[in-house]
Amino acid sequence: MARVQTLSRNQQIVLDIIEKAKGPLKAYSILFNVQKKGINAPQQIYRALDKLIEMGKIHKIESKNAFVACRSSDCEISKATAFSICESCEMVDEISDTKLSKYLSGFNHKKGMKFKRFNLEFFGICKKCKKD
Amino acid sequence: MARVQTLSRNQQIVLDIIEKAKGPLKAYSILFNVQKKGINAPQQIYRALDKLIEMGKIHKIESKNAFVACRSSDCEISKATAFSICESCEMVDEISDTKLSKYLSGFNHKKGMKFKRFNLEFFGICKKCKKD
DNA sequence: TAACAAACGTTATATTATAACACCATGATA
DNA sequence: TATCATGGTGTTATAATATAACGTTTGTTA
Numbered sequence: 001m002a003r004v005q006t007l008s009r010n011q012q013i014v015l016d017i018i019e020k021a022k023g024p025l026k027a028y029s030i031l032f033n034v035q036k037k038g039i040n041a042p043q044q045i046y047r048a049l050d051k052l053i054e055m056g057k058i059h060k061i062e063s064k065n066a067f068v069a070c071r072s073s074d075c076e077i078s079k080a081t082a083f084s085i086c087e088s089c090e091m092v093d094e095i096s097d098t099k100l101s102k103y104l105s106g107f108n109h110k111k112g113m114k115f116k117r118f119n120l121e122f123f124g125i126c127k128k129c130k131k132d
Numbered sequence: 133m134a135r136v137q138t139l140s141r142n143q144q145i146v147l148d149i150i151e152k153a154k155g156p157l158k159a160y161s162i163l164f165n166v167q168k169k170g171i172n173a174p175q176q177i178y179r180a181l182d183k184l185i186e187m188g189k190i191h192k193i194e195s196k197n198a199f200v201a202c203r204s205s206d207c208e209i210s211k212a213t214a215f216s217i218c219e220s221c222e223m224v225d226e227i228s229d230t231k232l233s234k235y236l237s238g239f240n241h242k243k244g245m246k247f248k249r250f251n252l253e254f255f256g257i258c259k260k261c262k263k264d
Numbered sequence: 265t266a267a268c269a270a271a272c273g274t275t276a277t278a279t280t281a282t283a284a285c286a287c288c289a290t291g292a293t294a
Numbered sequence: 295t296a297t298c299a300t301g302g303t304g305t306t307a308t309a310a311t312a313t314a315a316c317g318t319t320t321g322t323t324a
Binding site: 008026027028042043046065 | 310311313
Binding site for chain 1: 218229235239243250255
């Protein structure tokens with residue numbers, strides 16, 4: 001049916017905060033930031049996060065338990081995510097590299113398992129931090 | 133200096149359990165399994181886990197907050213990890229594929245960040261589960 | 265309008281992880 | 295030998311992350 005997804009109130013509030021943020025946000029930091037808007041409980045945050053992830057609007061950075069907005073146009077690719085993560089300043093950058101994505105999507109496990117999805121996290125020190 | 137790492141008592145106990153396990157283990161499940169050996173507190177587990185990871189003896193599966201033994205000979209490659217994860221039975225398999233590893237180690241971010249390390253997690257349904 | 269699905273709000277609780285402090289063994293070194 | 299740094303231990307307490315379970319409200323669609 002592929003109908004246009006419209007966001008609920010809480011989903012929109014949570015998405016707004018994540019999109020405005022400069023870096024990845026943790027669930028409880030989102031919570032503290034929206035209490036003025038009448039959201040009081042972790043559940044409300046986690047529910048919105050779950051849906052936003054489903055929709056491909058945001059991604060979870062697994063190594064940090066934190067969330068970033070998707071920057072890849074309209075994210076058909078939430079099934080093929082790659083990030084670059086600075087270990088010094090915690091900056092996270094979504095990598096959209098067609099070659100990389102194709103390479104990994106086409107990767108076949110020797111043991112015959114067919115992959116539906118992958119997540120790749122690169123770590124290093126970003127340019128900015130290197131200067132210091 | 134590269135001296136041979138010898139494991140402390142707690143580190144050895146924790147490693148043994150993880151190596152014997154058929155799948156990834158969670159920290160608290162390790163804890164419950166070693167209480168007969170006089171380990172009573174999460175700290176003791178987490179400390180051992182941290183060191184074992186440093187040594188490359190085990191890996192953390194970030195998407196599951198769980199730990200598996202390293203199966204790649206003696207893991208020079210704890211800086212370049214890849215796993216295949218079954219979403220049905222939770223089985224985790226370490227992928228050691230030289231090509232893949234080289235490809236990713238050589239991958240360069242457009243924005244000029246130099247990577248020290250990566251972790252890749254593939255998801256799908258394993259052969260066994262597919263049959264059912 | 266009735267029926268259903270999806271989102272909501274709330275309370276409680278489970279799970280994962282770290283802080284902080286005191287103690288002990290080892291080995292280097294002054 | 296004294297002392298000091300290092301790394302491991304054990305313990306209590308607490309922080310941070312995430313889910314269960316319940317009933318209500320809202321929005322869609324038949």
